[in-house]
Amino acid sequence: xxxxxxxxxxxxxxxxxxxxxxxxxxxxxxxxxxxxxxxxxxxxxxxxxxxxxxxxxxxxxxxxxxxxxxxxxxxxxxxxxxxxxxxxxxxxxxxxxxxxxxxxxxxxxxxxxxxxxxxxxxxxxxxxxxxxxxxxxxxxxxxxxxxxxxxxxxxxxxxxxxxxxxxxxxxxxxxxxxxxxxxxxxxxxxxxxxxxxxxxxxxxxxxxxxxxxxxxxxxxxxxxxxxxxxxxxxxxxxxxxxxxxxxxxxxxxxxxxxxxxxxxxxxxxxxxxxxxxxxxxxxxxxxxxxxxxxxxxxxxxxxxxxxxxxxxxxxxxxxxxxxxxxxxxxxxxxxxxxxxxxxxxxxxxxxxxxxxxxxxxxxxxxxxxxxxxxxxxxxx
Numbered sequence: 119x120x121x122x123x124x125x126x127x128x129x130x131x132x133x134x135x136x137x138x139x140x141x142x143x144x145x146x147x148x149x150x151x152x153x154x155x156x157x158x159x160x161x162x163x164x165x166x167x168x169x170x171x172x173x174x175x176x177x178x179x180x181x182x183x184x185x186x187x188x189x190x191x192x193x194x195x196x197x198x199x200x201x202x203x204x205x206x207x208x209x210x211x212x213x214x215x216x217x218x219x220x221x222x223x224x225x226x227x228x229x230x231x232x233x234x235x236x237x238x239x240x241x242x243x244x245x246x247x248x249x250x251x252x253x254x255x256x257x258x259x260x261x262x263x264x265x266x267x268x269x270x271x272x273x274x275x276x277x278x279x280x281x282x283x284x285x286x287x288x289x290x291x292x293x294x295x296x297x298x299x300x301x302x303x304x305x306x307x308x309x310x311x312x313x314x315x316x317x318x319x320x321x322x323x324x325x326x327x328x329x330x331x332x333x334x335x336x337x338x339x340x341x342x343x344x345x346x347x348x349x350x351x352x353x354x355x356x357x358x359x360x361x362x363x364x365x366x367x368x369x370x371x372x373x374x375x376x377x378x379x380x381x382x383x384x385x386x387x388x389x390x391x392x393x394x395x396x397x398x399x400x401x402x403x404x405x406x407x408x409x410x411x412x413x414x415x416x417x418x419x420x421x422x423x424x425x426x427x428x429x430x431x432x433x434x435x436x437x438x439x440x441x442x443x444x445x446x447x448x449x450x451x452x453x454x455x456x457x458x459x460x461x462x463x464x465x466x467x468x469x470x471x472x473x474x475x476x477x478x479x480x481x482x483x484x485x486x487x488x489x490x491x492x493x494x495x496x497x498x
Contacts, residue, residue: 155263160268161186163244165325168353168360174200175260177209178253178354180288180308181281181326184483185246185272186263190238193266195245197235200259204356207303209256214246223250223304227257236261244272248309252288252329253355255303265288276340277322278366279487280413281313282350282406283373285330286420289313291467292476299467301330310473313371315480320487325365329355333377335390346374347402369416369487372406375399375439376420379431387429392438399442403451414490415451418483421459422471432458450494454486 166183167175177184188195203209210225213235220236224247235247249258281287289311291301299305308314308326317324330375331338332346351353353362378390406415417439423432436455442452456479463475469478 138248140312155346160271161263162274164274164323165249166365168354168357168362170360170362173262176257176357176360177249177260178257178352178356179296179326180249180252180328181307181314181324182249183246184263186242186246186259186394187242187269187272188238188263189267189269190241190243192238192240194237195235195263196261196265197231197233197247198229198261199226200261201228201231201234202259203228204254204256206252206301207255209258210246210303210306212250212292212307212309214248216243219309223307225303226256240268240275243270250307250309251303252290252306252308252415254330255306257270257354257444266402275321275323277320277368279313279316279320279322279324280364280367280370280406280410281316281324281326281328282346282370282402283326283328283418284332284346284377285309285328285470286376286422286466286479287313287326287328287371287373288330289471289476290330291470292473294467294470295448297465297467297469299481301467305467310476312471312476312479312483315476316371316484316487319480319484322368325367327364331377332374334375334402335395336388336483338377338380338382340388345398347398347405350402350405367410367413369414370405370406370410370488371418371483373418373420374402375435377437379423384427384429389431389434392441396441396445397437400445401437401441403448407446407448407451413450414487414494415448416483416486416490417451417453418479419453419455421434421456421479422464422469424458449497450490452481452486452490452493456482 124372162185164185166179167177169175209226215236224233262458289308292310293307294305313324313444351361353360381387419436459475465472
């Protein structure tokens with residue numbers, strides 16, 4: 119992993135100030151041998167996109183970002199989309215101008231959209247348009263920018279981190295008013311989740327393959343088809359023909375498995391068979407390893423799951439994730455079990471992590487990425 123400064127130093131420095139979204143400024147160029155994220159005419163895509171129609175990329179996964187440098191001088195930057203509604207609504211985006219959130223969230227409607235991303239002051243500006251929501255809240259076909267002169271797009275950051283997971287990673291309900299609120303696109307905000315915050319701490323770009331409710335062997339909704347391992351290869355989880363190589367990653371975080379041990383009705387617990395779970399989890403690890411031969415992989419156990427009322431869900435999940443890692447015989451795969459969350463940290467919608475828990479997870483995971491990176495390099 120190439121970096122001019124230790125990631126530990128970056129984490130320590132970041133802890134001295136509040137966690138804020140700050141991705142502005144010119145990022146150092148990657149090594150020429152490193153695959154670069156997709157660059158279209160005048161803009162760059164950070165994250166996963168279906169590029170089979172190069173002039174109309176399809177954006178499904180949360181956190182996928184359209185990044186441009188533009189001439190300001192009072193111009194209005196406009197983005198055009200064609201939106202397909204998902205099971206829970208339509209996509210929402212957030213504009214960042216020079217690294218800071220600019221304006222309210224941008225909510226698309228089904229069909230064709232022309233939305234004002236930002237009205238820009240004098241001089242050049244970097245604008246990032248970030249997909250706040252996941253695929254179940256809409257899939258967008260991007261049709262281009264207009265209204266402002268586009269400069270050469272921003273270069274990639276030195277580091278890229280892939281996040282693979284469920285609602286913990288999508289930041290489901292993080293902006294909700296309390297644990298009893300129900301999911302809606304406006305309560306999900308990838309920029310307020312641990313994944314984006316890890317990127318801020320490590321000055322890295324993040325690529326997410328995350329879908330709420332998905333499990334390893336079974337999903338939270340037991341009758342829902344397609345586990346996380348099934349949709350991992352896809353650029354669009356609703357399109358089985360969209361499998362494409364993943365963008366380069368210097369480290370991968372796999373934050374999954376909690377849905378296999380979560381239940382709508384606690385009286386009807388149906389945990390997966392231990393061996394079946396471990397083998398399926400190991401199978402997903404092998405897919406990740408094929409996609410990223412040299413990246414350390416960090417396997418995170420959700421802090422929201424607990425051993426309660428005679429149910430050993432947390433202990434079982436931890437044991438089976440450890441078993442899966444052993445099955446792969448991969449010395450660059452690491453285990454992480456953050457401290458169990460308390461009720462005060464789970465006030466997002468449907469008792470999901472709130473901003474404070476996402477902050478805690480970001481610091482814990484960033485430190486683990488640094489440890490894993492050093493350990494992996496030491497073995498080579």
